[in-house]
Amino acid sequence: xxxxxxxxxxxxxxxxxxxxxxxxxxxxxxxxxxxxxxxxxxxxxxxxxxxxxxxxxxxxxxxxxxxxxxxxxxxxxxxxxxxxxxxxxxxxxxxxxxxxxxxxxxxxxxxxxxxxxxxxxxxxxxxxxxxxxxxxxxxxxxxxxxxxxxxxxxxxxxxxxxxxxxxxxxxxxxxxxxxxxx
Numbered sequence: 460x461x462x463x464x465x466x467x468x469x470x471x472x473x474x475x476x477x478x479x480x481x482x483x484x485x486x487x488x489x490x491x492x493x494x495x496x497x498x499x500x501x502x503x504x505x506x507x508x509x510x511x512x513x514x515x516x517x518x519x520x521x522x523x524x525x526x527x528x529x530x531x532x533x534x535x536x537x538x539x540x541x542x543x544x545x546x547x548x549x550x551x552x553x554x555x556x557x558x559x560x561x562x563x564x565x566x567x568x569x570x571x572x573x574x575x576x577x578x579x580x581x582x583x584x585x586x587x588x589x590x591x592x593x594x595x596x597x598x599x600x601x602x603x604x605x606x607x608x609x610x611x612x613x614x615x616x617x618x619x620x621x622x623x624x625x626x627x628x629x630x631x632x633x634x635x636x637x638x639x640x641x
Contacts, residue, residue: 468533475523475533487516490534494541500605501545511548515541546607591638596631603628 466474466485474482494515498508518540526536589597602608602616610628614621 468528471533472526472528475519475526478520478523483516483520486519486537490537491516493534494537497538497541497605498545501542501607502548507548508545511545512541515544518544542604549607588635588638592631592634595627596634599624599628599631600635 464485466482471482471486475486491512495508495512498511498515499505502508502511515537519537522540526533530536589600592600598617599613602613603610608616610621610624613628614624617624
């Protein structure tokens with residue numbers, strides 16, 4: 460693939476809708492590392508993540524018409540497909556809560572108050588953004604979005620009321636939006 464070729468987001472969307480294989484190849488070459496990083500973060504299994512990544516790109520190809528640019532950017536749509544597909548795999552394999560969580564304090568990867576994000580995702584700047592959240596907010600984001608835990612599961616694991624989990628998670632998401640909009 461010629462890495463000197465670039466596309467605008469509008470051209471990528473138009474190419475996807477037209478089933479342009481060059482555009483799809485460009486999407487794969489440029490976005491698969493970031494999507495793979497998110498999938499690995501959710502599954503914690505590199506071998507399975509490769510299979511899920513292929514499934515994600517099949518879904519992107521099959522459901523390209525469902526992308527609505529008024530609802531968000533193309534990358535965000537693809538990222539949601541990747542995350543949701545990985546979470547579906549976790550749930551379909553009947554992972555128990557203990558397997559998903561393992562040991563929260565070890566698995567959240569807090570080192571001096573910062574969350575470790577896989578290097579393949581770090582180029583997106585997620586680690587810097589997440590570092591701006593409180594430790595509590597990072598833990599909630601990690602459990603909900605990377606581990607695929609429901610709010611009820613988070614409530615049980617952290618031993619806090621469900622309403623508190625909902626409020627704190629909502630506040631964490633609002634804080635992320637504020638940080639990203641700066």
